[in-house]
Amino acid sequence: MAERTRRTPLNRERVVTAAVALADEKGEPGVTMRALAGRLGVEAMSLYNHVAGRDDILDGMVDTVFAEIELPEAGADWREAIRDRTASARAALKRHPWAVGLMDSRRRPGWATLRHHDTVLGVLRAGGFSVAMAAHAFSLIDSYLYGYVLQELSLPFSGPGDLDEAAGDLVRQMPEGVYPHLAEMAVRHVLAEGYDYGEEFDFGLTLILGALGPDEA
Amino acid sequence: MAERTRRTPLNRERVVTAAVALADEKGEPGVTMRALAGRLGVEAMSLYNHVAGRDDILDGMVDTVFAEIELPEAGADWREAIRDRTASARAALKRHPWAVGLMDSRRRPGWATLRHHDTVLGVLRAGGFSVAMAAHAFSLIDSYLYGYVLQELSLPFSGPGDLDEAAGDLVRQMPEGVYPHLAEMAVRHVLAEGYDYGEEFDFGLTLILGALGPDEA
């Protein structure tokens, strides 16, 4: 009787949540069935009572990330709404750096993902976009968002002004004059004081949002 | 003496090339050291005489994809040049669908990658872009490109007008009216005759290229 609540019951959500935390700490390959089970105080095979397998867990993880993105309010100005939701999405994707890498292998969107996409489309439609134009805008904005984060993650430097070790090696190995424009960019721009790649994002988003608009045709 | 050329000698390039072919056929997880060795008529451990390990092979594969992208000619109009190279890049990334998924985990660009980036920067600089503006443009264009391909690959349909099985299930399971805008988009746009997601790409690229330009400041 003293052990009535000896352990909180497992379920799919608890498994996926633990998997997200584990991936945040050790990266996506760190999410092994045994490690995940260990963190939940359970043996590996017990997880199969709640999820279909590792792949199912990865699907759930991606959906969890989408669930973290703040949905825009329906009433607001569409540009404002898209800007907010894009910032929130970018933050979520950087908080869980494994998410972008998983996206291209997941073919089954979860309900949070669907809900998110539906809401964004709703904002555009409410802003006066035709169905076709909303599709264009949606594709363009999200392509930019995902692609930007993808590049951000594979950058050889992490913060303003500091290259990491690998990049340092690379630059040092670069024979003089072979990649002149790359060298110019590195020296005169990226390594210049105060540069932050994060600000690059706003430039592109502003350009895109400025050029986009509901069609009058 | 009859066996002088009993087998063509192995080297890093042959290993990586075989890995690319294997990944094209079986996907990235299909590239196992044993399978790869088998295709080269060799045992798994022999590969380690030519590459540092599986990770090194993956690095090489990504660089191979960049090597396949046609470099723009230096003299041409920058918009034309960027458009051509973007089309070539998109084709290469679709020819090797595993490449985008690998990009975010590779931190060591190969020389083909560097050469490619350098040439693109060169085109922009020659077109009159300042260093800072070239960085903006480069980031924006490539983000769009990679993000677009990423989305394209995770789409639940493959060609115009046909959903694949998983997507069919999904649409059927969608409770009426829960994702109204998604449903509208599916019915009135995506599933409409003649729709091809590939054309979506040009819309975004044209918009971006139209809004970009060398700075006069």
Next chain:
DNA sequence: TGCGTTAAGCTTACAACGTAAGTGCGATGG
């Protein structure tokens, strides 16, 4: 000609992975 060095194959072995199969226990419902 013969010998030492070296490059690049080979075999063996191991820990860690995902998961199929089957066992056992504790709570719940008739």
Next chain:
DNA sequence: CCATCGCACTTACGTTGTAAGCTTAACGCA
């Protein structure tokens, strides 16, 4: 009180990347 069943457990298998060591063929030089 007993049957059922959900859920965790143990065991086991095939596959993975790769460390360690062995073998052999080619080559430089005495």
